[in-house]
Amino acid sequence: MTAINKVAVIGSGVMGAGIAAHFANAGAEVVLLDIVPKDAEDRSMLAKGAIARMTKGRAPQLADPAYAARLTAGNLDDDLGQLSTCDWVVEVVLEDLSIKHALYAKIAPFLREDALLSSNTSTIPLADLVSQMDESLRKRFVIVHFFNPPRYMRLIELVTGPDTDPAAAERARAFSDECLGKTVVPCNDRPGFIANRLGGLWMNAAAREAVARGITVEEADTVLARPFGVPGTGVFGLMDLIGIDLMGKSRLSMRNLLEADDPQQFHTEGLELFVQMAAKGLAGRKVGAGFYRRSKDENGKPVAEAVDLATLEYRAQAKGPELAKSFGVDFIDQAGDRLADFAWAVMGPTLSYAAYCVPEITANPADIDAAMELGYNWRMGPFKLIDKIGADKIVARLTAEGQDVPPLLVLAAERGGIYSGQGRDRKVLLPSGEQADVPRGPGVIFASDLTDAPVFQTEAVVLRDMGDGVALLTITAPNAALDDQVMTGVSEALNVVGRDFKAMVIGSDSNHFSVGANLKKALDRADAGELDLVEGQLAIGQATMRKIKYAPFPVVSAACGLALGGGCEILMHSDRVMAALESNVGLVEANVGLLPAWGGTTALLLLKAAELGDAVKGAEAAFDVISVALMTGSAPMARHAGYLRQTDGVVMNRDRLLAEAKAAALALAESYNPAPKAEITLDAAAINAALKPKLTALSEAMPDAPYTVEIARETARVLAGGDGGVLDEEALHRLEAEGMMRLIRQDKTIERMRHTMTTGKPLKN
Missing domain, CATH: 1.10.1040.50 (N-(1-d-carboxylethyl)-l-norvaline Dehydrogenase; domain 2)
Incomplete structure (x- = not known):
C-alpha cells in the first residue's frame, strides 16, 4: 500500500486548519491552501493566519509547536502545482455543492493518478459529489468526515460509493486509524451519515x-x-x-x-x-x-x-x-x-x-x-x-x-x-x-479482552496474563489514585512477574493512567497527626519506584490522559513508556504544597543532567519544570519537559496503546539488561548559586503566592544534593522525603491540599 507522506488540505477555516494540523501531528508534510482574498497584499494570508493560530488557545490544534514546520501555506491560484506531489488531498470548503464541483474541476488536472481525494462534508451525499467526476477520480474519492476539533475527537466516518476502489478506501482507513489515531466507522451514503x-x-x-x-x-x-x-x-x-x-x-x-x-x-x-x-x-x-x-x-x-x-x-x-x-x-x-x-x-x-x-x-x-x-x-x-x-x-x-x-x-x-x-x-x-x-481495528488489545482469572490481585491492583510471557498490571483504585496500599500491590506484583513472566506492562482501558497520590488519604493522615504513616507511605513508594526501575525484566508503562504526580513518577521509573498523544503528564506536587518525593525530583535531575552533560545545568532544567508544577498538554510536550525520554513512544490511536506497549516490552525482553545503579556528583555551592536568581525571579513573578517560593526552596535543596557530593538514588530519595515531611508539617501546605480537595483547583497562597 502506497505510503501517505504529503497531504494537501483545501480550506483553512476552523475545520480545515484543524484537519491540517492533525495530519502534521501524525508526521505528514502538509500544504494548506485557500482562496486569494480580494485586494490582499499577501495572497496566502488566509492559510498563513490559520497556521499561526494552530499553537494558540487552551486546546491548540498542534500537539507540539515545532510541528508548524511541517506545514506550508499557499493559495488556490498560485500553488496548485504542489498538489502533484501530494498523496492525499482533503477538501474542506463551504457546504455548497456547486462550489465543491468547481473546486474538483479546478484541481483534477494537478492530482497524481494514485492520489486520494476526500471531502469532509457532513451533509452532501457522496453520489452528488462525484456526479461530475471522471471514472478515475471517482475510484479514488471518499468522504472522510472528521469531528471538531479534529485533534481531540476520535471519530472518523468513512463513506464510500459504488465506484470507490476498495484499495483506496482501505488506504484512507488504515492511515486514519494507525497514523491519525481515529476510530474509523464505515457509513452508508445516507443523509447525516451516523x-x-x-x-x-x-x-x-x-x-x-x-x-x-x-x-x-x-x-x-x-x-x-x-x-x-x-x-x-x-x-x-x-x-x-x-x-x-x-x-x-x-x-x-x-x-x-x-x-x-x-x-x-x-x-x-x-x-x-x-x-x-x-x-x-x-x-x-x-x-x-x-x-x-x-x-x-x-x-x-x-x-x-x-x-x-x-x-x-x-x-x-x-x-x-x-x-x-x-x-x-x-x-x-x-x-x-x-x-x-x-x-x-x-x-x-x-x-x-x-x-x-x-x-x-x-x-x-x-x-x-x-x-x-x-x-x-x-x-x-x-x-x-x-x-x-x-x-x-x-x-x-x-x-x-x-x-x-x-x-x-x-x-x-x-x-x-x-x-x-x-x-x-x-x-x-x-x-x-x-x-x-463488535468491530475493532486489527491488532488492538484491550484489558477487557483478558477474561481469564487474574494471576495476582489485591484490592488496589490486578495482574493478568497478556500472552507471550507479558503480564498486564492495572491499578484498580478509583482514578488509579496511589497510596501505600497501591504501591505495596505493585511491589508484590513485580515479585510474581519476576517468577512467572519475562516482561510487564502497566496500563488499563481507563481514560487516565493515574491522577497521582491519594490526596484525601494524605490529608486525613496529616489532620490526624499521623505523620509517621505519611512517612511510611513515602518509604514504600520510593522503594517500589526503585524496584520498577531495577527489576530484572522490562517494565513498560502505557500512558494516556492524566499521568500526574506519582503517576508521572511511575512513567519516569519505567524502562519504556508508550504514551497516547493525548497524555497530560506532570510533576504537579507544588500545587498542593509538596514536592515530587517518590523519586520524581531525582529522576528528572538525572535525566536532565545526562541530557545536558552537566549536573548544574541539569538541576536548573529540573527546577524550571518542578517549581512551576508543569503539566504538559501532549506526549510530545512531555518529552520536552523531560517526563518522557526521546526513546519513549507516542501512540496516535488510544485503542492501540496496550498492543504497542506489549510489543515494546517483548522487544526489550529479547536482550534485556537492568539499568545500572544511578550515581551523580553534585556541587551544592554551584547549584545553589545557579538556582538563587531563579528563586528570586519566582518570588517577583508570584508576589501573592510567597509559599510557592518556599516549596521551590525545598526542591532546590534536593536538586543540590543537600550538602552535595557523590550521591546515589537512595541518598537523593532521603532528601526528597525530608523535604516532603518538612512541607507537610506546614499549615500552608494543608491549606493547599484542602483547597484542591474541595475545589479541584490549585491554591496560590
Whole structure:
C-alpha cells in the first residue's frame, strides 16, 4: 500500500486548519491552501493566519509547536502545482455543492493518478459529489468526515460509493486509524451519515419537547446529561457549542434529504425556536450568547444566565432540579412524572430511531454506538443504553403508546438485549437475528479482552496474563489514585512477574493512567497527626519506584490522559513508556504544597543532567519544570519537559496503546539488561548559586503566592544534593522525603491540599 507522506488540505477555516494540523501531528508534510482574498497584499494570508493560530488557545490544534514546520501555506491560484506531489488531498470548503464541483474541476488536472481525494462534508451525499467526476477520480474519492476539533475527537466516518476502489478506501482507513489515531466507522451514503443523523434527532426532539412541555434549558440539560452518560453540556449547551444558526440549517437539510415517512421528519417540525433565536442574534458560544450566556450585574460581578424558552429573554441561571441527582435509566418506570416524561419523550424516539436506522446507515449496531460515543462523547451509545434500560421495557412502552417499533428493537427484547459475551468474544445482534463481532481495528488489545482469572490481585491492583510471557498490571483504585496500599500491590506484583513472566506492562482501558497520590488519604493522615504513616507511605513508594526501575525484566508503562504526580513518577521509573498523544503528564506536587518525593525530583535531575552533560545545568532544567508544577498538554510536550525520554513512544490511536506497549516490552525482553545503579556528583555551592536568581525571579513573578517560593526552596535543596557530593538514588530519595515531611508539617501546605480537595483547583497562597 502506497505510503501517505504529503497531504494537501483545501480550506483553512476552523475545520480545515484543524484537519491540517492533525495530519502534521501524525508526521505528514502538509500544504494548506485557500482562496486569494480580494485586494490582499499577501495572497496566502488566509492559510498563513490559520497556521499561526494552530499553537494558540487552551486546546491548540498542534500537539507540539515545532510541528508548524511541517506545514506550508499557499493559495488556490498560485500553488496548485504542489498538489502533484501530494498523496492525499482533503477538501474542506463551504457546504455548497456547486462550489465543491468547481473546486474538483479546478484541481483534477494537478492530482497524481494514485492520489486520494476526500471531502469532509457532513451533509452532501457522496453520489452528488462525484456526479461530475471522471471514472478515475471517482475510484479514488471518499468522504472522510472528521469531528471538531479534529485533534481531540476520535471519530472518523468513512463513506464510500459504488465506484470507490476498495484499495483506496482501505488506504484512507488504515492511515486514519494507525497514523491519525481515529476510530474509523464505515457509513452508508445516507443523509447525516451516523452521528449527526441520530444526534440531530436527539437535539431536535429535546428542543421541541422542552418548548412544548415548559421544561427549562437547565432542567433539560440536567435530566438528559449525567443520567444517560452524556457530557455535562447536556443538549442545549451542546447546541450553543455547535451554533444555533447551524442547528437551524441542519434541521432544514434533514427535512429536505430524508424521505417523507422517515421518523425524523416529525421531530424537525415545530422548531421555529432556532429561527427566532438566530433572528435575535443568539447563535451560541461563538457570539457569546445562545441558550446560555455570561454577563455582569451592576457591580461588575459575573452572572450566569439562561434563556427563557417561552419569551427568549435572559434570566439568572438556575441549578438543576434535585430529582436529577437520583434520576437514572429507571426513568422509564416513572411515567406521570414531569421530568421523567420529558426524558422519555426525547430518549424514547432517539433509541427507537437508532434501531430503525440499522442497516440503512450502517450494517452493525456497534458502529452506531461507537459514533455516538466518540462523536458526541456519550459514555454509552444508544444500543448500550437500550440494554441498560431494558429493550423489553422500551418495546412495551412504545407499543402501549401506539408507536411503531423497529424490528431490531423487537428482536432485542426477545433475545434479552443487543450485546452478549465478553472481551474478544463480545457479539452484537443484527436485524437478521445473527450475531456479529463488535468491530475493532486489527491488532488492538484491550484489558477487557483478558477474561481469564487474574494471576495476582489485591484490592488496589490486578495482574493478568497478556500472552507471550507479558503480564498486564492495572491499578484498580478509583482514578488509579496511589497510596501505600497501591504501591505495596505493585511491589508484590513485580515479585510474581519476576517468577512467572519475562516482561510487564502497566496500563488499563481507563481514560487516565493515574491522577497521582491519594490526596484525601494524605490529608486525613496529616489532620490526624499521623505523620509517621505519611512517612511510611513515602518509604514504600520510593522503594517500589526503585524496584520498577531495577527489576530484572522490562517494565513498560502505557500512558494516556492524566499521568500526574506519582503517576508521572511511575512513567519516569519505567524502562519504556508508550504514551497516547493525548497524555497530560506532570510533576504537579507544588500545587498542593509538596514536592515530587517518590523519586520524581531525582529522576528528572538525572535525566536532565545526562541530557545536558552537566549536573548544574541539569538541576536548573529540573527546577524550571518542578517549581512551576508543569503539566504538559501532549506526549510530545512531555518529552520536552523531560517526563518522557526521546526513546519513549507516542501512540496516535488510544485503542492501540496496550498492543504497542506489549510489543515494546517483548522487544526489550529479547536482550534485556537492568539499568545500572544511578550515581551523580553534585556541587551544592554551584547549584545553589545557579538556582538563587531563579528563586528570586519566582518570588517577583508570584508576589501573592510567597509559599510557592518556599516549596521551590525545598526542591532546590534536593536538586543540590543537600550538602552535595557523590550521591546515589537512595541518598537523593532521603532528601526528597525530608523535604516532603518538612512541607507537610506546614499549615500552608494543608491549606493547599484542602483547597484542591474541595475545589479541584490549585491554591496560590
